[in-house]
Amino acid sequence: MSGLLDAIGGKLAERWVALLALPGILFLGTAWAAHVLGAGRPFDAARLLREVERLAGWTDGHGAAGVLLVLVALLLLAVVPGLVVQLLAHGVRLLWLGPWPGGTGERLVRRRRVRRARADERVAEHIRRYEAGGDPAELAAAHAAEARRDGISLVPPARPTRMGDRIHALEHRVGEYYGVPFVTLWPRLWLAAPEPDRAEIRAAAASFDAAARLSAWGQLYVLLAAATWWWPALIAGAVVMAAAWRTGRERLFVLADLADALVDLRMRSVARAAGLPVPPGPVAPVTWEELDLLLRRRR
Structure with missing residues:
Protein backbone atom coordinates (compact mmCIF):
# COMPACT_ATOMS: atom_id res chain seq x y z
CA MET A 1 0.00 0.00 0.00
CA SER A 2 2.82 2.43 0.83
CA GLY A 3 4.39 1.73 -2.57
CA LEU A 4 1.07 2.44 -4.28
CA LEU A 5 0.65 5.70 -2.36
CA ASP A 6 4.20 6.71 -3.24
CA ALA A 7 3.53 6.04 -6.93
CA ILE A 8 0.28 8.03 -6.84
CA GLY A 9 2.01 10.86 -5.01
CA GLY A 10 4.79 10.90 -7.58
CA LYS A 11 2.34 11.10 -10.49
CA LEU A 12 0.38 13.85 -8.76
CA ALA A 13 3.59 15.79 -8.24
CA GLU A 14 4.51 15.35 -11.91
CA ARG A 15 1.08 16.59 -13.01
CA TRP A 16 1.29 19.54 -10.60
CA VAL A 17 4.65 20.58 -11.98
CA ALA A 18 3.61 20.09 -15.62
CA LEU A 19 0.16 21.70 -15.43
CA LEU A 20 0.53 24.37 -12.78
CA ALA A 21 4.02 25.08 -11.50
CA LEU A 22 6.12 25.50 -14.66
CA PRO A 23 3.59 27.50 -16.73
CA GLY A 24 2.71 29.46 -13.60
CA ILE A 25 6.36 30.38 -12.96
CA LEU A 26 6.70 31.48 -16.59
CA PHE A 27 3.58 33.63 -16.24
CA LEU A 28 4.82 35.15 -12.98
CA GLY A 29 8.11 36.00 -14.63
CA THR A 30 6.30 37.65 -17.53
CA ALA A 31 4.02 39.54 -15.13
CA TRP A 32 7.05 40.81 -13.21
CA ALA A 33 8.73 41.95 -16.43
CA ALA A 34 5.53 43.66 -17.56
CA HIS A 35 5.24 45.45 -14.21
CA VAL A 36 8.86 46.62 -14.35
CA LEU A 37 8.86 47.72 -17.99
CA GLY A 38 5.32 48.93 -18.65
CA ALA A 39 4.29 50.36 -21.99
CA GLY A 40 6.99 53.00 -22.38
CA ARG A 41 10.06 50.83 -23.00
CA PRO A 42 8.81 47.25 -23.36
CA PHE A 43 12.24 45.78 -24.19
CA ASP A 44 14.49 47.69 -21.78
CA ALA A 45 16.84 44.83 -20.86
CA ALA A 46 19.13 47.10 -18.82
CA ARG A 47 16.29 48.03 -16.50
CA LEU A 48 15.38 44.37 -16.04
CA LEU A 49 18.99 43.54 -15.22
CA ARG A 50 19.08 46.28 -12.56
CA GLU A 51 15.93 44.85 -10.95
CA VAL A 52 17.40 41.34 -11.03
CA GLU A 53 20.58 42.61 -9.39
CA ARG A 54 18.54 44.34 -6.69
CA LEU A 55 16.63 41.13 -5.98
CA ALA A 56 19.88 39.15 -5.94
CA GLY A 57 21.33 41.62 -3.45
CA TRP A 58 18.34 41.15 -1.18
CA THR A 59 18.66 37.36 -1.24
CA ASP A 60 22.42 37.61 -0.61
CA GLY A 61 21.75 39.78 2.41
CA HIS A 62 19.39 37.19 3.88
CA GLY A 63 21.52 34.14 3.05
CA ALA A 64 20.12 30.68 2.36
CA ALA A 65 16.93 31.49 4.24
CA GLY A 66 16.20 34.34 1.84
CA VAL A 67 16.75 32.13 -1.21
CA LEU A 68 14.51 29.42 0.25
CA LEU A 69 11.82 31.97 1.07
CA VAL A 70 11.86 33.30 -2.50
CA LEU A 71 11.65 29.80 -3.99
CA VAL A 72 8.79 28.72 -1.72
CA ALA A 73 6.87 31.92 -2.40
CA LEU A 74 7.44 31.51 -6.15
CA LEU A 75 6.16 27.92 -6.15
CA LEU A 76 3.10 28.80 -4.08
CA LEU A 77 2.27 31.84 -6.17
CA ALA A 78 2.72 29.80 -9.38
CA VAL A 79 -0.29 27.71 -8.38
CA PRO A 99 -24.39 25.75 -27.35
CA TRP A 100 -24.03 29.44 -26.53
CA PRO A 101 -26.62 31.22 -24.40
CA GLY A 102 -28.47 34.17 -25.84
CA GLY A 103 -29.20 35.22 -29.39
CA THR A 104 -25.62 35.34 -30.68
CA GLY A 105 -25.33 31.58 -30.86
CA GLU A 106 -28.69 31.24 -32.60
CA ARG A 107 -27.75 33.80 -35.23
CA LEU A 108 -24.48 32.01 -35.95
CA VAL A 109 -26.30 28.69 -36.23
CA ARG A 110 -28.79 30.16 -38.72
CA ARG A 111 -25.96 31.66 -40.75
CA ARG A 112 -24.10 28.36 -40.85
CA ARG A 113 -27.28 26.52 -41.83
CA VAL A 114 -27.75 28.87 -44.79
CA ARG A 115 -24.14 28.36 -45.88
CA ARG A 116 -24.46 24.59 -45.68
CA ALA A 117 -27.80 24.59 -47.53
CA ARG A 118 -26.23 26.56 -50.38
CA ALA A 119 -23.27 24.17 -50.46
CA ASP A 120 -25.69 21.24 -50.53
CA GLU A 121 -27.52 22.79 -53.48
CA ARG A 122 -24.25 23.02 -55.41
CA VAL A 123 -23.59 19.34 -54.72
CA ALA A 124 -27.05 18.41 -56.00
CA GLU A 125 -26.56 20.59 -59.10
CA HIS A 126 -23.31 18.85 -60.05
CA ILE A 127 -24.89 15.44 -59.50
CA ARG A 128 -27.85 16.34 -61.75
CA ARG A 129 -25.47 17.44 -64.50
CA TYR A 130 -23.47 14.24 -64.16
CA GLU A 131 -26.60 12.07 -64.32
CA ALA A 132 -27.83 13.99 -67.36
CA GLY A 133 -24.62 13.96 -69.40
CA GLY A 134 -22.28 11.46 -67.72
CA ASP A 135 -19.42 13.98 -67.69
CA PRO A 136 -16.66 12.75 -65.28
CA ALA A 137 -15.69 16.38 -64.61
CA GLU A 138 -19.12 16.97 -63.08
CA LEU A 139 -18.65 13.95 -60.80
CA ALA A 140 -15.28 15.29 -59.65
CA ALA A 141 -16.87 18.69 -59.09
CA ALA A 142 -19.61 17.03 -57.02
CA HIS A 143 -17.01 15.35 -54.82
CA ALA A 144 -15.19 18.66 -54.34
CA ALA A 145 -18.46 20.38 -53.48
CA GLU A 146 -19.26 17.64 -50.97
CA ALA A 147 -15.89 18.21 -49.29
CA ARG A 148 -16.63 21.95 -49.02
CA ARG A 149 -20.10 21.24 -47.64
CA ASP A 150 -18.76 18.79 -45.06
CA GLY A 151 -16.13 21.37 -44.15
CA ILE A 152 -19.00 23.52 -42.90
CA SER A 153 -20.73 20.64 -41.09
CA LEU A 154 -21.38 16.96 -41.69
CA VAL A 155 -25.07 17.46 -40.85
CA PRO A 156 -27.29 20.57 -40.77
CA PRO A 157 -25.64 22.81 -38.15
CA ALA A 158 -26.99 22.94 -34.61
CA ARG A 159 -24.02 24.61 -32.87
CA PRO A 160 -22.34 27.96 -33.52
Missing part, protein backbone atom coordinates in the same frame (compact mmCIF):
# COMPACT_ATOMS: atom_id res chain seq x y z
CA VAL A 80 -2.63 30.73 -8.48
CA PRO A 81 -2.52 31.40 -12.25
CA GLY A 82 -2.63 27.63 -12.82
CA LEU A 83 -5.89 27.36 -10.89
CA VAL A 84 -7.31 30.35 -12.74
CA VAL A 85 -6.41 28.62 -16.01
CA GLN A 86 -8.33 25.52 -14.95
CA LEU A 87 -11.46 27.66 -14.55
CA LEU A 88 -10.88 29.50 -17.82
CA ALA A 89 -10.34 26.22 -19.67
CA HIS A 90 -13.86 25.14 -18.74
CA GLY A 91 -15.17 28.31 -20.35
CA VAL A 92 -13.01 27.68 -23.42
CA ARG A 93 -14.56 24.24 -23.88
CA LEU A 94 -18.05 25.76 -23.63
CA LEU A 95 -17.08 28.42 -26.16
CA TRP A 96 -15.62 25.90 -28.59
CA LEU A 97 -18.39 23.31 -28.31
CA GLY A 98 -21.51 25.33 -27.47
CA THR A 161 -18.89 26.39 -34.14
CA ARG A 162 -17.46 23.63 -36.32
CA MET A 163 -16.18 21.82 -33.26
CA GLY A 164 -19.59 21.81 -31.63
CA ASP A 165 -21.20 20.59 -34.83
CA ARG A 166 -18.70 17.73 -35.12
CA ILE A 167 -19.92 16.42 -31.77
CA HIS A 168 -23.51 17.06 -32.82
CA ALA A 169 -22.89 15.10 -36.04
CA LEU A 170 -21.61 12.16 -34.00
CA GLU A 171 -24.70 12.17 -31.79
CA HIS A 172 -26.98 12.65 -34.81
CA ARG A 173 -25.47 9.77 -36.79
CA VAL A 174 -25.63 7.31 -33.92
CA GLY A 175 -29.21 8.26 -33.14
CA GLU A 176 -30.32 8.06 -36.78
CA TYR A 177 -28.46 4.88 -37.77
CA TYR A 178 -28.79 2.81 -34.62
CA GLY A 179 -31.85 4.41 -33.09
CA VAL A 180 -30.15 4.61 -29.68
CA PRO A 181 -29.29 8.00 -28.12
CA PHE A 182 -25.54 8.49 -27.93
CA VAL A 183 -25.66 9.73 -24.33
CA THR A 184 -27.40 6.50 -23.31
CA LEU A 185 -25.13 4.29 -25.36
CA TRP A 186 -21.72 5.77 -24.55
CA PRO A 187 -21.27 4.50 -20.93
CA ARG A 188 -22.07 0.94 -22.08
CA LEU A 189 -19.72 1.26 -25.03
CA TRP A 190 -16.94 2.48 -22.76
CA LEU A 191 -17.32 -0.49 -20.45
CA ALA A 192 -17.48 -2.92 -23.38
CA ALA A 193 -14.40 -1.49 -25.11
CA PRO A 194 -10.99 -3.15 -24.60
CA GLU A 195 -8.27 -1.17 -22.89
CA PRO A 196 -6.33 -0.28 -26.11
CA ASP A 197 -9.46 1.37 -27.53
CA ARG A 198 -10.07 3.28 -24.32
CA ALA A 199 -6.43 4.38 -24.23
CA GLU A 200 -6.80 5.91 -27.69
CA ILE A 201 -9.93 7.79 -26.59
CA ARG A 202 -8.25 8.98 -23.39
CA ALA A 203 -5.20 10.24 -25.28
CA ALA A 204 -7.36 12.18 -27.76
CA ALA A 205 -9.48 13.67 -24.97
CA ALA A 206 -6.37 14.64 -23.01
CA SER A 207 -4.95 16.35 -26.11
CA PHE A 208 -8.15 18.35 -26.55
CA ASP A 209 -8.15 19.35 -22.87
CA ALA A 210 -4.51 20.42 -23.18
CA ALA A 211 -5.43 22.67 -26.12
CA ALA A 212 -8.24 24.23 -24.06
CA ARG A 213 -5.80 24.92 -21.21
CA LEU A 214 -3.33 26.43 -23.67
CA SER A 215 -6.04 28.79 -24.90
CA ALA A 216 -6.78 29.71 -21.28
CA TRP A 217 -3.11 30.59 -20.75
CA GLY A 218 -3.34 32.81 -23.82
CA GLN A 219 -6.34 34.59 -22.29
CA LEU A 220 -4.39 35.13 -19.08
CA TYR A 221 -1.58 36.81 -21.02
CA VAL A 222 -4.11 39.04 -22.79
CA LEU A 223 -5.52 40.05 -19.38
CA LEU A 224 -1.99 40.74 -18.21
CA ALA A 225 -1.44 43.05 -21.17
CA ALA A 226 -4.67 44.89 -20.37
CA ALA A 227 -3.64 45.31 -16.72
CA THR A 228 -0.06 46.46 -17.31
CA TRP A 229 -0.21 48.00 -20.82
CA TRP A 230 2.78 45.82 -21.75
CA TRP A 231 1.79 45.11 -25.35
CA PRO A 232 4.16 42.13 -26.02
CA ALA A 233 1.96 40.08 -23.66
CA LEU A 234 -1.02 40.87 -25.88
CA ILE A 235 0.76 39.58 -28.98
CA ALA A 236 1.96 36.46 -27.16
CA GLY A 237 -1.52 35.76 -25.79
CA ALA A 238 -3.20 36.22 -29.19
CA VAL A 239 -0.71 33.90 -30.90
CA VAL A 240 -1.15 31.25 -28.18
CA MET A 241 -4.94 31.44 -28.40
CA ALA A 242 -4.91 31.11 -32.20
CA ALA A 243 -2.56 28.12 -32.07
CA ALA A 244 -4.63 26.51 -29.30
CA TRP A 245 -7.85 26.94 -31.28
CA ARG A 246 -6.37 25.32 -34.38
CA THR A 247 -4.84 22.48 -32.38
CA GLY A 248 -8.01 21.98 -30.35
CA ARG A 249 -10.12 21.71 -33.50
CA GLU A 250 -7.81 19.11 -35.02
CA ARG A 251 -7.72 17.05 -31.85
CA LEU A 252 -11.46 17.25 -31.33
CA PHE A 253 -12.05 15.93 -34.85
CA VAL A 254 -9.70 13.02 -34.06
CA LEU A 255 -11.60 12.36 -30.84
CA ALA A 256 -14.96 12.40 -32.63
CA ASP A 257 -13.68 10.05 -35.35
CA LEU A 258 -12.41 7.62 -32.70
CA ALA A 259 -15.72 7.71 -30.83
CA ASP A 260 -17.57 7.18 -34.11
CA ALA A 261 -15.40 4.16 -34.90
CA LEU A 262 -15.86 2.75 -31.41
CA VAL A 263 -19.63 2.85 -31.85
CA ASP A 264 -19.44 0.88 -35.10
CA LEU A 265 -16.96 -1.67 -33.77
CA ARG A 266 -18.44 -2.33 -30.31
CA MET A 267 -22.21 -2.05 -30.75
CA ARG A 268 -22.48 -5.82 -31.07
CA SER A 269 -20.64 -6.24 -27.77
CA VAL A 270 -23.10 -3.94 -26.03
CA ALA A 271 -26.08 -5.79 -27.46
CA ARG A 272 -24.66 -9.18 -26.46
CA ALA A 273 -23.84 -7.92 -22.95
CA ALA A 274 -27.44 -6.73 -22.66
CA GLY A 275 -28.63 -10.27 -23.46
CA LEU A 276 -29.73 -9.81 -27.07
CA PRO A 277 -28.86 -12.41 -29.74
CA VAL A 278 -26.63 -10.89 -32.41
CA PRO A 279 -25.94 -13.27 -35.32
CA PRO A 280 -22.95 -12.88 -37.64
CA GLY A 281 -23.35 -10.65 -40.65
CA PRO A 282 -25.53 -7.57 -41.05
CA VAL A 283 -27.62 -6.72 -37.99
CA ALA A 284 -31.33 -6.14 -38.49
CA PRO A 285 -32.62 -2.73 -37.35
CA VAL A 286 -35.02 -4.48 -34.98
CA THR A 287 -32.04 -5.56 -32.89
CA TRP A 288 -31.04 -1.95 -32.25
CA GLU A 289 -34.68 -1.09 -31.54
CA GLU A 290 -34.78 -3.84 -28.92
CA LEU A 291 -31.52 -2.56 -27.45
CA ASP A 292 -32.95 0.96 -27.24
CA LEU A 293 -36.08 -0.29 -25.46
CA LEU A 294 -33.98 -2.37 -23.07
CA LEU A 295 -31.71 0.56 -22.18
CA ARG A 296 -34.68 2.87 -21.70
CA ARG A 297 -36.25 0.45 -19.21
CA ARG A 298 -33.00 0.32 -17.24
CA ARG A 299 -32.71 4.07 -16.92
Whole structure:
Protein backbone atom coordinates (compact mmCIF):
# COMPACT_ATOMS: atom_id res chain seq x y z
CA MET A 1 0.00 0.00 0.00
CA SER A 2 2.82 2.43 0.83
CA GLY A 3 4.39 1.73 -2.57
CA LEU A 4 1.07 2.44 -4.28
CA LEU A 5 0.65 5.70 -2.36
CA ASP A 6 4.20 6.71 -3.24
CA ALA A 7 3.53 6.04 -6.93
CA ILE A 8 0.28 8.03 -6.84
CA GLY A 9 2.01 10.86 -5.01
CA GLY A 10 4.79 10.90 -7.58
CA LYS A 11 2.34 11.10 -10.49
CA LEU A 12 0.38 13.85 -8.76
CA ALA A 13 3.59 15.79 -8.24
CA GLU A 14 4.51 15.35 -11.91
CA ARG A 15 1.08 16.59 -13.01
CA TRP A 16 1.29 19.54 -10.60
CA VAL A 17 4.65 20.58 -11.98
CA ALA A 18 3.61 20.09 -15.62
CA LEU A 19 0.16 21.70 -15.43
CA LEU A 20 0.53 24.37 -12.78
CA ALA A 21 4.02 25.08 -11.50
CA LEU A 22 6.12 25.50 -14.66
CA PRO A 23 3.59 27.50 -16.73
CA GLY A 24 2.71 29.46 -13.60
CA ILE A 25 6.36 30.38 -12.96
CA LEU A 26 6.70 31.48 -16.59
CA PHE A 27 3.58 33.63 -16.24
CA LEU A 28 4.82 35.15 -12.98
CA GLY A 29 8.11 36.00 -14.63
CA THR A 30 6.30 37.65 -17.53
CA ALA A 31 4.02 39.54 -15.13
CA TRP A 32 7.05 40.81 -13.21
CA ALA A 33 8.73 41.95 -16.43
CA ALA A 34 5.53 43.66 -17.56
CA HIS A 35 5.24 45.45 -14.21
CA VAL A 36 8.86 46.62 -14.35
CA LEU A 37 8.86 47.72 -17.99
CA GLY A 38 5.32 48.93 -18.65
CA ALA A 39 4.29 50.36 -21.99
CA GLY A 40 6.99 53.00 -22.38
CA ARG A 41 10.06 50.83 -23.00
CA PRO A 42 8.81 47.25 -23.36
CA PHE A 43 12.24 45.78 -24.19
CA ASP A 44 14.49 47.69 -21.78
CA ALA A 45 16.84 44.83 -20.86
CA ALA A 46 19.13 47.10 -18.82
CA ARG A 47 16.29 48.03 -16.50
CA LEU A 48 15.38 44.37 -16.04
CA LEU A 49 18.99 43.54 -15.22
CA ARG A 50 19.08 46.28 -12.56
CA GLU A 51 15.93 44.85 -10.95
CA VAL A 52 17.40 41.34 -11.03
CA GLU A 53 20.58 42.61 -9.39
CA ARG A 54 18.54 44.34 -6.69
CA LEU A 55 16.63 41.13 -5.98
CA ALA A 56 19.88 39.15 -5.94
CA GLY A 57 21.33 41.62 -3.45
CA TRP A 58 18.34 41.15 -1.18
CA THR A 59 18.66 37.36 -1.24
CA ASP A 60 22.42 37.61 -0.61
CA GLY A 61 21.75 39.78 2.41
CA HIS A 62 19.39 37.19 3.88
CA GLY A 63 21.52 34.14 3.05
CA ALA A 64 20.12 30.68 2.36
CA ALA A 65 16.93 31.49 4.24
CA GLY A 66 16.20 34.34 1.84
CA VAL A 67 16.75 32.13 -1.21
CA LEU A 68 14.51 29.42 0.25
CA LEU A 69 11.82 31.97 1.07
CA VAL A 70 11.86 33.30 -2.50
CA LEU A 71 11.65 29.80 -3.99
CA VAL A 72 8.79 28.72 -1.72
CA ALA A 73 6.87 31.92 -2.40
CA LEU A 74 7.44 31.51 -6.15
CA LEU A 75 6.16 27.92 -6.15
CA LEU A 76 3.10 28.80 -4.08
CA LEU A 77 2.27 31.84 -6.17
CA ALA A 78 2.72 29.80 -9.38
CA VAL A 79 -0.29 27.71 -8.38
CA VAL A 80 -2.63 30.73 -8.48
CA PRO A 81 -2.52 31.40 -12.25
CA GLY A 82 -2.63 27.63 -12.82
CA LEU A 83 -5.89 27.36 -10.89
CA VAL A 84 -7.31 30.35 -12.74
CA VAL A 85 -6.41 28.62 -16.01
CA GLN A 86 -8.33 25.52 -14.95
CA LEU A 87 -11.46 27.66 -14.55
CA LEU A 88 -10.88 29.50 -17.82
CA ALA A 89 -10.34 26.22 -19.67
CA HIS A 90 -13.86 25.14 -18.74
CA GLY A 91 -15.17 28.31 -20.35
CA VAL A 92 -13.01 27.68 -23.42
CA ARG A 93 -14.56 24.24 -23.88
CA LEU A 94 -18.05 25.76 -23.63
CA LEU A 95 -17.08 28.42 -26.16
CA TRP A 96 -15.62 25.90 -28.59
CA LEU A 97 -18.39 23.31 -28.31
CA GLY A 98 -21.51 25.33 -27.47
CA PRO A 99 -24.39 25.75 -27.35
CA TRP A 100 -24.03 29.44 -26.53
CA PRO A 101 -26.62 31.22 -24.40
CA GLY A 102 -28.47 34.17 -25.84
CA GLY A 103 -29.20 35.22 -29.39
CA THR A 104 -25.62 35.34 -30.68
CA GLY A 105 -25.33 31.58 -30.86
CA GLU A 106 -28.69 31.24 -32.60
CA ARG A 107 -27.75 33.80 -35.23
CA LEU A 108 -24.48 32.01 -35.95
CA VAL A 109 -26.30 28.69 -36.23
CA ARG A 110 -28.79 30.16 -38.72
CA ARG A 111 -25.96 31.66 -40.75
CA ARG A 112 -24.10 28.36 -40.85
CA ARG A 113 -27.28 26.52 -41.83
CA VAL A 114 -27.75 28.87 -44.79
CA ARG A 115 -24.14 28.36 -45.88
CA ARG A 116 -24.46 24.59 -45.68
CA ALA A 117 -27.80 24.59 -47.53
CA ARG A 118 -26.23 26.56 -50.38
CA ALA A 119 -23.27 24.17 -50.46
CA ASP A 120 -25.69 21.24 -50.53
CA GLU A 121 -27.52 22.79 -53.48
CA ARG A 122 -24.25 23.02 -55.41
CA VAL A 123 -23.59 19.34 -54.72
CA ALA A 124 -27.05 18.41 -56.00
CA GLU A 125 -26.56 20.59 -59.10
CA HIS A 126 -23.31 18.85 -60.05
CA ILE A 127 -24.89 15.44 -59.50
CA ARG A 128 -27.85 16.34 -61.75
CA ARG A 129 -25.47 17.44 -64.50
CA TYR A 130 -23.47 14.24 -64.16
CA GLU A 131 -26.60 12.07 -64.32
CA ALA A 132 -27.83 13.99 -67.36
CA GLY A 133 -24.62 13.96 -69.40
CA GLY A 134 -22.28 11.46 -67.72
CA ASP A 135 -19.42 13.98 -67.69
CA PRO A 136 -16.66 12.75 -65.28
CA ALA A 137 -15.69 16.38 -64.61
CA GLU A 138 -19.12 16.97 -63.08
CA LEU A 139 -18.65 13.95 -60.80
CA ALA A 140 -15.28 15.29 -59.65
CA ALA A 141 -16.87 18.69 -59.09
CA ALA A 142 -19.61 17.03 -57.02
CA HIS A 143 -17.01 15.35 -54.82
CA ALA A 144 -15.19 18.66 -54.34
CA ALA A 145 -18.46 20.38 -53.48
CA GLU A 146 -19.26 17.64 -50.97
CA ALA A 147 -15.89 18.21 -49.29
CA ARG A 148 -16.63 21.95 -49.02
CA ARG A 149 -20.10 21.24 -47.64
CA ASP A 150 -18.76 18.79 -45.06
CA GLY A 151 -16.13 21.37 -44.15
CA ILE A 152 -19.00 23.52 -42.90
CA SER A 153 -20.73 20.64 -41.09
CA LEU A 154 -21.38 16.96 -41.69
CA VAL A 155 -25.07 17.46 -40.85
CA PRO A 156 -27.29 20.57 -40.77
CA PRO A 157 -25.64 22.81 -38.15
CA ALA A 158 -26.99 22.94 -34.61
CA ARG A 159 -24.02 24.61 -32.87
CA PRO A 160 -22.34 27.96 -33.52
CA THR A 161 -18.89 26.39 -34.14
CA ARG A 162 -17.46 23.63 -36.32
CA MET A 163 -16.18 21.82 -33.26
CA GLY A 164 -19.59 21.81 -31.63
CA ASP A 165 -21.20 20.59 -34.83
CA ARG A 166 -18.70 17.73 -35.12
CA ILE A 167 -19.92 16.42 -31.77
CA HIS A 168 -23.51 17.06 -32.82
CA ALA A 169 -22.89 15.10 -36.04
CA LEU A 170 -21.61 12.16 -34.00
CA GLU A 171 -24.70 12.17 -31.79
CA HIS A 172 -26.98 12.65 -34.81
CA ARG A 173 -25.47 9.77 -36.79
CA VAL A 174 -25.63 7.31 -33.92
CA GLY A 175 -29.21 8.26 -33.14
CA GLU A 176 -30.32 8.06 -36.78
CA TYR A 177 -28.46 4.88 -37.77
CA TYR A 178 -28.79 2.81 -34.62
CA GLY A 179 -31.85 4.41 -33.09
CA VAL A 180 -30.15 4.61 -29.68
CA PRO A 181 -29.29 8.00 -28.12
CA PHE A 182 -25.54 8.49 -27.93
CA VAL A 183 -25.66 9.73 -24.33
CA THR A 184 -27.40 6.50 -23.31
CA LEU A 185 -25.13 4.29 -25.36
CA TRP A 186 -21.72 5.77 -24.55
CA PRO A 187 -21.27 4.50 -20.93
CA ARG A 188 -22.07 0.94 -22.08
CA LEU A 189 -19.72 1.26 -25.03
CA TRP A 190 -16.94 2.48 -22.76
CA LEU A 191 -17.32 -0.49 -20.45
CA ALA A 192 -17.48 -2.92 -23.38
CA ALA A 193 -14.40 -1.49 -25.11
CA PRO A 194 -10.99 -3.15 -24.60
CA GLU A 195 -8.27 -1.17 -22.89
CA PRO A 196 -6.33 -0.28 -26.11
CA ASP A 197 -9.46 1.37 -27.53
CA ARG A 198 -10.07 3.28 -24.32
CA ALA A 199 -6.43 4.38 -24.23
CA GLU A 200 -6.80 5.91 -27.69
CA ILE A 201 -9.93 7.79 -26.59
CA ARG A 202 -8.25 8.98 -23.39
CA ALA A 203 -5.20 10.24 -25.28
CA ALA A 204 -7.36 12.18 -27.76
CA ALA A 205 -9.48 13.67 -24.97
CA ALA A 206 -6.37 14.64 -23.01
CA SER A 207 -4.95 16.35 -26.11
CA PHE A 208 -8.15 18.35 -26.55
CA ASP A 209 -8.15 19.35 -22.87
CA ALA A 210 -4.51 20.42 -23.18
CA ALA A 211 -5.43 22.67 -26.12
CA ALA A 212 -8.24 24.23 -24.06
CA ARG A 213 -5.80 24.92 -21.21
CA LEU A 214 -3.33 26.43 -23.67
CA SER A 215 -6.04 28.79 -24.90
CA ALA A 216 -6.78 29.71 -21.28
CA TRP A 217 -3.11 30.59 -20.75
CA GLY A 218 -3.34 32.81 -23.82
CA GLN A 219 -6.34 34.59 -22.29
CA LEU A 220 -4.39 35.13 -19.08
CA TYR A 221 -1.58 36.81 -21.02
CA VAL A 222 -4.11 39.04 -22.79
CA LEU A 223 -5.52 40.05 -19.38
CA LEU A 224 -1.99 40.74 -18.21
CA ALA A 225 -1.44 43.05 -21.17
CA ALA A 226 -4.67 44.89 -20.37
CA ALA A 227 -3.64 45.31 -16.72
CA THR A 228 -0.06 46.46 -17.31
CA TRP A 229 -0.21 48.00 -20.82
CA TRP A 230 2.78 45.82 -21.75
CA TRP A 231 1.79 45.11 -25.35
CA PRO A 232 4.16 42.13 -26.02
CA ALA A 233 1.96 40.08 -23.66
CA LEU A 234 -1.02 40.87 -25.88
CA ILE A 235 0.76 39.58 -28.98
CA ALA A 236 1.96 36.46 -27.16
CA GLY A 237 -1.52 35.76 -25.79
CA ALA A 238 -3.20 36.22 -29.19
CA VAL A 239 -0.71 33.90 -30.90
CA VAL A 240 -1.15 31.25 -28.18
CA MET A 241 -4.94 31.44 -28.40
CA ALA A 242 -4.91 31.11 -32.20
CA ALA A 243 -2.56 28.12 -32.07
CA ALA A 244 -4.63 26.51 -29.30
CA TRP A 245 -7.85 26.94 -31.28
CA ARG A 246 -6.37 25.32 -34.38
CA THR A 247 -4.84 22.48 -32.38
CA GLY A 248 -8.01 21.98 -30.35
CA ARG A 249 -10.12 21.71 -33.50
CA GLU A 250 -7.81 19.11 -35.02
CA ARG A 251 -7.72 17.05 -31.85
CA LEU A 252 -11.46 17.25 -31.33
CA PHE A 253 -12.05 15.93 -34.85
CA VAL A 254 -9.70 13.02 -34.06
CA LEU A 255 -11.60 12.36 -30.84
CA ALA A 256 -14.96 12.40 -32.63
CA ASP A 257 -13.68 10.05 -35.35
CA LEU A 258 -12.41 7.62 -32.70
CA ALA A 259 -15.72 7.71 -30.83
CA ASP A 260 -17.57 7.18 -34.11
CA ALA A 261 -15.40 4.16 -34.90
CA LEU A 262 -15.86 2.75 -31.41
CA VAL A 263 -19.63 2.85 -31.85
CA ASP A 264 -19.44 0.88 -35.10
CA LEU A 265 -16.96 -1.67 -33.77
CA ARG A 266 -18.44 -2.33 -30.31
CA MET A 267 -22.21 -2.05 -30.75
CA ARG A 268 -22.48 -5.82 -31.07
CA SER A 269 -20.64 -6.24 -27.77
CA VAL A 270 -23.10 -3.94 -26.03
CA ALA A 271 -26.08 -5.79 -27.46
CA ARG A 272 -24.66 -9.18 -26.46
CA ALA A 273 -23.84 -7.92 -22.95
CA ALA A 274 -27.44 -6.73 -22.66
CA GLY A 275 -28.63 -10.27 -23.46
CA LEU A 276 -29.73 -9.81 -27.07
CA PRO A 277 -28.86 -12.41 -29.74
CA VAL A 278 -26.63 -10.89 -32.41
CA PRO A 279 -25.94 -13.27 -35.32
CA PRO A 280 -22.95 -12.88 -37.64
CA GLY A 281 -23.35 -10.65 -40.65
CA PRO A 282 -25.53 -7.57 -41.05
CA VAL A 283 -27.62 -6.72 -37.99
CA ALA A 284 -31.33 -6.14 -38.49
CA PRO A 285 -32.62 -2.73 -37.35
CA VAL A 286 -35.02 -4.48 -34.98
CA THR A 287 -32.04 -5.56 -32.89
CA TRP A 288 -31.04 -1.95 -32.25
CA GLU A 289 -34.68 -1.09 -31.54
CA GLU A 290 -34.78 -3.84 -28.92
CA LEU A 291 -31.52 -2.56 -27.45
CA ASP A 292 -32.95 0.96 -27.24
CA LEU A 293 -36.08 -0.29 -25.46
CA LEU A 294 -33.98 -2.37 -23.07
CA LEU A 295 -31.71 0.56 -22.18
CA ARG A 296 -34.68 2.87 -21.70
CA ARG A 297 -36.25 0.45 -19.21
CA ARG A 298 -33.00 0.32 -17.24
CA ARG A 299 -32.71 4.07 -16.92
